[in-house]
Amino acid sequence: MxxxxxxxxxxxxxxxxxxxxxxxxxxxxPVSSDALHRRSVALMFQRPSTRTxxxxxxxxxxxxxxxxxxxxxxxxxxxxxxxxxxxxxxSRQVAAIGLRxxxxxxxxxxxQWSEVPVFNMLTxxxxxxxxxxxxxxxxxxxxxLEGLKLAYVGDGNxxxxxxxxxxxxxxxxxxxxxxxGYELDDATVTDPHEAVAGANxxxxxxxxxxxxxxxxxxxxxALAPYRLDDALLDAAAPGAIALHCLPAHPGEEITMEVLxxxxxxxxxxxxxRRHVQKALLELLVG
Numbered sequence: 656m657x658x659x660x661x662x663x664x665x666x667x668x669x670x671x672x673x674x675x676x677x678x679x680x681x682x683x684x685p686v687s688s689d690a691l692h693r694r695s696v697a698l699m700f701q702r703p704s705t706r707t708x709x710x711x712x713x714x715x716x717x718x719x720x721x722x723x724x725x726x727x728x729x730x731x732x733x734x735x736x737x738x739x740x741x742x743x744x745x746s747r748q749v750a751a752i753g754l755r756x757x758x759x760x761x762x763x764x765x766x767q768w769s770e771v772p773v774f775n776m777l778t779x780x781x782x783x784x785x786x787x788x789x790x791x792x793x794x795x796x797x798x799x800l801e802g803l804k805l806a807y808v809g810d811g812n813x814x815x816x817x818x819x820x821x822x823x824x825x826x827x828x829x830x831x832x833x834x835x836g837y838e839l840d841d842a843t844v845t846d847p848h849e850a851v852a853g854a855n856x857x858x859x860x861x862x863x864x865x866x867x868x869x870x871x872x873x874x875x876x877a878l879a880p881y882r883l884d885d886a887l888l889d890a891a892a893p894g895a896i897a898l899h900c901l902p903a904h905p906g907e908e909i910t911m912e913v914l915x916x917x918x919x920x921x922x923x924x925x926x927x928r929r930h931v932q933k934a935l936l937e938l939l940v941g
Contacts, residue, residue: 659766660774660935661759663783663821670938671790671825675800677934678791678927685930690937691720694750698776699725701756702865706901707776707784710928711753718933723749739768746770750940754778757866772939779813779866785900786817787935788927790825792920793856795927796896801826805898806854806891808832808847808881809908810874811839814860814900830854834877847881851891858898859883859908875907884910888918896920 659665666674681688696715700708708724715722727733732741742765745752752769754762755776766773775783794800805822807815811833819839822829831839832850844850851857862878863871888895897909897919905911913919 658939659769659772660783660939661762661766662775662781663786663817663824666821666824668824671821672800674787674934674938675791675794675825675931677937678787678931679794681933682791682927682930685717688717688933688937689719690940691715691718691750693719694940695721695723695748696936697723697725697745697749697752699730699752699754699756700776701727701754702777704755704776706925706928707755710925710932711776714929714933714936717929718936720750738764741765742768742773743770751936774935774939777813780816781820782813782817782900783821784928784932784935785814786821787931788924789818789858789898789900790821790827791927791931792898792924793827795923796920797855803856804828804830804854804892805856805858806830806832806847806851807858807860808850808883808887809859809878810837810862810864811843812860812864814858815839818858832881834881837874837877847887848890851887851895854891854895856896856898857883857888857891858900860900861902861904862908863904878908882908882910883913885912885916885918888913898924901925 712722746769751772753774753776757779759778759780815831819829830850831843832847833843862874897913899921
């Protein structure tokens with residue numbers, strides 16, 4: 656059984672596909688599981704959150720548990736208490752611990768000392784729960800994952816990295832297109848139209864993420880050719896859908912027409928965070 660969920664690589668192919676199918680069932684029957692009956696889950700937020708906080712709080716409650724939201728200012732970490740001591744204390748109070756933070760090594764350290772499962776709600780390097788919701792959305796729309804192609808256009812950030820890690824494990828080809836200086840790895844392409852050719856889904860994210868504010872103007876100039884608009888969707892496979900992990904900035908990384916138009920599945924994608932995270936919590940708490 657998976658003990659922690661930090662990057663998504665902890666899941667085997669069969670485990671990942673099974674989790675997606677379980678999430679489909681939980682979406683159809685939201686209160687059919689009591690995996691967290693009379694148990695608490697700590698949700699630690701060192702970064703702002705809308706979808707992650709809502710989906711985990713609602714999901715824990717639907718599993719019969721109690722979500723305990725802990726913000727940075729609520730914790731003695733701000734006064735010098737160690738991550739090790741925090742992990743040891745939390746482990747004696749809750750069934751699992753989620754962390755949304757910046758530096759990825761922080762969650763690695765938390766997991767090292769925790770005696771209960773730790774799951775990644777976002778770090779600067781990985782956003783694996785988002786990638787799970789993306790796979791669930793593709794599975795819903797196309798009825799399968801094997802053989803699909805997803806093109807990510809824009810900044811090669813934590814979302815792109817998680818998609819590139821988790822997608823191929825489920826049989827989804829993931830291609831990332833980004834300008835020089837914003838690429839994810841050596842496999843990144845620079846032409847967005849080349850990336851979307853034959854793609855079943857075209858995905859984007861904000862150009863200015865948390866912590867990038869100082870270089871906002873430079874980032875907008877570099878990423879402008881990677882805007883997700885109808886013309887870019889037209890270059891993808893017939894029936895291709897637009898995806899975005901949100902929050903969105905219409906007119907920057909995505910047009911208003913795509914964001915609210917008939918070719919997107921962005922709002923289902925946001926809802927699917929709850930369902931797939933419930934399946935993950937079931938797996939972690941066993």
